Amino acid sequence: MTMKRRAIVWFRQDLRLHDNEALQDALRNAYEVIPVFIFDERTFKGKTSFGFPKTGKYRAQFIIESVADLRQSLRKLNSDLIVRVGKTEDILFSMAKECKTSWIFCNRERTAEEARIQDELENRLWSIGQEMRYNRGKMLYYTADLPFPIQHTPDVFTQFRKEVERIVPVREPLSKPDRTFNPLSFEFPAGDIPSLEELGHNVDDFAKDPRAVLSFKGGETEGIKRLQYYLWETDLIKNYKETRNGLLGGDYSSKLSPWLAQGCLSPKLIYHELKKYEAQRGANESTYWLFFELLWRDFFRFMGKKYGNKIFQIGGTRGQADPRWTENPQVLQKWIDGTTGVPFIDANMLELKHTGFMSNRGRQNVASFLVKDLNINWQMGAEYFESILIDYDVCSNWGNWNYIAGVGSDPREDRYFNTLTQAKRYDPHGDYVKHWLPELADLPADKVHESEVI
Numbered sequence: 086m087t088m089k090r091r092a093i094v095w096f097r098q099d100l101r102l103h104d105n106e107a108l109q110d111a112l113r114n115a116y117e118v119i120p121v122f123i124f125d126e127r128t129f130k131g132k133t134s135f136g137f138p139k140t141g142k143y144r145a146q147f148i149i150e151s152v153a154d155l156r157q158s159l160r161k162l163n164s165d166l167i168v169r170v171g172k173t174e175d176i177l178f179s180m181a182k183e184c185k186t187s188w189i190f191c192n193r194e195r196t197a198e199e200a201r202i203q204d205e206l207e208n209r210l211w212s213i214g215q216e217m218r219y220n221r222g223k224m225l226y227y228t229a230d231l232p233f234p235i236q237h238t239p240d241v242f243t244q245f246r247k248e249v250e251r252i253v254p255v256r257e258p259l260s261k262p263d264r265t266f267n268p269l270s271f272e273f274p275a276g277d278i279p280s281l282e283e284l285g286h287n288v289d290d291f292a293k294d295p296r297a298v299l300s301f302k303g304g305e306t307e308g309i310k311r312l313q314y315y316l317w318e319t320d321l322i323k324n325y326k327e328t329r330n331g332l333l334g335g336d337y338s339s340k341l342s343p344w345l346a347q348g349c350l351s352p353k354l355i356y357h358e359l360k361k362y363e364a365q366r367g368a369n370e371s372t373y374w375l376f377f378e379l380l381w382r383d384f385f386r387f388m389g390k391k392y393g394n395k396i397f398q399i400g401g402t403r404g405q406a407d408p409r410w411t412e413n414p415q416v417l418q419k420w421i422d423g424t425t426g427v428p429f430i431d432a433n434m435l436e437l438k439h440t441g442f443m444s445n446r447g448r449q450n451v452a453s454f455l456v457k458d459l460n461i462n463w464q465m466g467a468e469y470f471e472s473i474l475i476d477y478d479v480c481s482n483w484g485n486w487n488y489i490a491g492v493g494s495d496p497r498e499d500r501y502f503n504t505l506t507q508a509k510r511y512d513p514h515g516d517y518v519k520h521w522l523p524e525l526a527d528l529p530a531d532k533v534h535e536s537e538v539i
Contacts, residue, residue: 143441154304401492
């Protein structure tokens with residue numbers, strides 16, 4: 086009799102059924118498939134090196150919702166999602182031994198903390214004759230399809246884009262599983278999804294701020310809804326290039342980044358949906374620009390693969406730190422609390438503090454202000470963003486901070502955002518500043534950005 090093999094699918098930042106290579110590979114190779122998600126205590130209860138929570142309450146809630154949505158989707162396929170809290174390598178190794186699996190399938194991560202866990206787990210599995218099977222889950226492009234090896238990836242985005250976009254096709258996304266899972270031949274408790282409080286957050290502090298641009302809800306279901314809304318239901322994509330630098334409201338940009346960051350949406354699905362839209366309703370600069378942003382996301386991941394831990398170091402990929410940078414916690418805290426006295430900066434930082442989200446234009450300005458005007462070590466800002474952003478993605482976050490700080494991939498020397506010029510250009514009537522700083526509501530438009538917040 087042929088042995089019916091078992092496999093664990095370790096869900097990570099790929100909280101979806103569509104275009105999930107690890108899941109599809111497991112279903113092809115194993116008779117019984119056990120989906121698992123671990124709330125790793127180091128990620129959800131740990132601190133960054135500067136003392137920020139590694140996963141703040143906004144992202145934690147979004148992930149809780151995404152895991153719940155994934156569990157519901159799996160249950161419709163006669164399966165379930167096993168959920169645990171603890172150290173990932175310990176839990177998965179124990180499960181692999183107890184369930185007598187043959188493999189653990191997962192979509193590979195490349196950055197240090199994630200790689201350390203998967204390497205430790207792989208070593209333990211070898212000791213009992215089991216294997217890790219790695220797949221790709223994050224990117225638009227496959228490494229194997231690139232016209233150059235990773236170590237020869239161009240360091241400048243424009244060069245990367247020109248060498249890739251017209252030559253390399255984006256593969257079709259994989260469909261969701263089209264059949265129910267085979268039932269498990271043993272009972273295994275599914276486990277409860279932890280609450281925010283159980284992950285160490287004060288639920289009394291979590292009231293949704295009514296000023297937020299959007300009420301983000303985690304999960305593949307909500308991510309696909311947002312994609313359909315932005316493209317097909319509203320045609321907002323047609324004006325994306327013109328509106329993407331907006332600051333107020335839910336529709337000035339796609340807002341797909343939280344679902345991309347947790348893998349609730351595949352970038353390949355977005356790309357092919359965009360191509361379908363262009364074929365049916367027309368292509369323009371705006372539809373191209375959404376693809377352009379997906380390219381940036383891939384570029385930062387390739388920089389992370391190429392340079393490894395350098396993206397986290399103060400000198401970045403260039404290895405050149407500015408000697409003027411300091412680590413002044415009092416100045417940093419004023420920036421975090423939105424009490425610098427500069428209205429445009431403070432409004433953006435208050436939005437981030439109270440919602441976990443900030444526009445791309447805002448992020449560039451507050452980062453430049455911290456590094457170039459306040460002369461604070463950019464790593465402190467990057468860690469705060471890591472903690473609080475609902476759409477934190479390791480390579481995009483650290484790559485962008487490298488870029489702004491002048492230690493990463495940017496051909497321009499001394500990149501600097503003049504706060505007053507930027508404020509007048511992108512918030513000409515002061516509407517955004519007054520939204521977050523109501524004490525300035527009575528000031529005329531030509532004075533609001535030049536006032537000092539007391």
